[in-house]
Amino acid sequence: MTTRTPRTTTSPGATTPGPAVRLGIDIGGTKTAAAVFDERDTILARATAATPAAAGAAAVVAGVLDLAARVLAEPAAAGTVLTAIGVGTAGVVAPDGRTIAAATEALPGWAGTPLAALLEDTLGAPASLLGDVQAFLAGELTAGAALGARGAVAVMAGTGIGGAIAVEGAVVRGSRGAAGHVGHVPVAAAEGHRCPCGAWGHVEAVASGPAMTALLRREPAHAGVRDLRAVAAAAADGDASARSALRRGGGALGAALAGVVNTLDPDVVVLSGGVLDAGPWYEDALRAELAARALPLLRGTRVVRAALGADAVLLGAVSRAAAG
Numbered sequence: 633m634t635t636r637t638p639r640t641t642t643s644p645g646a647t648t649p650g651p652a653v654r655l656g657i658d659i660g661g662t663k664t665a666a667a668v669f670d671e672r673d674t675i676l677a678r679a680t681a682a683t684p685a686a687a688g689a690a691a692v693v694a695g696v697l698d699l700a701a702r703v704l705a706e707p708a709a710a711g712t713v714l715t716a717i718g719v720g721t722a723g724v725v726a727p728d729g730r731t732i733a734a735a736t737e738a739l740p741g742w743a744g745t746p747l748a749a750l751l752e753d754t755l756g757a758p759a760s761l762l763g764d765v766q767a768f769l770a771g772e773l774t775a776g777a778a779l780g781a782r783g784a785v786a787v788m789a790g791t792g793i794g795g796a797i798a799v800e801g802a803v804v805r806g807s808r809g810a811a812g813h814v815g816h817v818p819v820a821a822a823e824g825h826r827c828p829c830g831a832w833g834h835v836e837a838v839a840s841g842p843a844m845t846a847l848l849r850r851e852p853a854h855a856g857v858r859d860l861r862a863v864a865a866a867a868a869d870g871d872a873s874a875r876s877a878l879r880r881g882g883g884a885l886g887a888a889l890a891g892v893v894n895t896l897d898p899d900v901v902v903l904s905g906g907v908l909d910a911g912p913w914y915e916d917a918l919r920a921e922l923a924a925r926a927l928p929l930l931r932g933t934r935v936v937r938a939a940l941g942a943d944a945v946l947l948g949a950v951s952r953a954a955a956g
């Protein structure tokens with residue numbers, strides 16, 4: 633890794649410190665994003681790059697540092713003082729918010745990376761890490777679909793099923809950092825199906841995009857279906873099997889979410905992820921099953937779509953970093 637000069641904290645010749653900014657970083661298996669936020673949560677500068685996941689953790693960290701240097705060097709960030717770094721990352725973050733506790737094959741070697749210390753050493757500001765879906769929920773709580781909520785459940789349904797929970801207005805990390813893994817709730821509809829985590833019967837095994845695609849592909853007439861987009865196209869054309877696969881996945885996730893709602897009694901459930909774009913069948917079934925299985929008192933729990941898009945992770949990461 634190259635040696636970097638610590639960033640100056642004031643503009644050249646300035647006698648007083650410049651305005652305070654925070655750096656948000658979103659590390660995913662395919663891309664990494666960084667943004668500089670001012671004190672009112674406005675993004676002053678942003679940049680995105682591919683994540684060199686296959687090259688290992690050191691390469692991913694080097695990529696993050698390059699991206700951070702690039703975004704902090706933008707004219708809009710000139711003369712500012714970096715006061716905090718917030719990261720939302722794929723994988724499970726240890727409860728102290730300093731290191732990666734576990735990760736999937738999407739980021740080989742990521743587990744064990746002392747990411748907060750590495751960022752602090754180079755960038756000279758305190759860093760705090762959250763899981764990416766935990767950061768996503770923190771963002772939606774700060775300025776999105778869960779604004780003002782005390783209790784919230786977030787689910788991100790796409791290639792996998794990610795989740796996060798908030799209690800008393802704060803995202804819960806859990807005693808090992810893994811709180812909110814909604815995708816790994818066992819449901820009856822997933823009986824006999826193996827989850828990517830290795831266990832059997834978890835909702836992710838039937839409700840993720842790849843899982844629904846694989847289930848549809850078992851039918852000879854659909855053996856050529858390659859991805860969720862093809863499933864969605866078939867469903868839109870009136871294909872009963874494709875609609876059924878989407879309804880089954882959405883219904884299974886609704887059942888899992890009913891269990892979470894019955895446990896936490898949240899104000900709101902926030903939905904996001906690519907499966908929601910596959911037509912109405914998934915979300916309709918999710919809502920119906922959640923309502924059917926929620927306790928009578930909890931049936932009115934609001935279920936809403938996320939409001940912030942991809943910026944939710946960045947905003948949530950910095951809002952959490954500012955909160956300490």
Ligand SMILES: [Zn+2]
Binds near residue numbers: 831
């Ligand atoms: Zn699982």
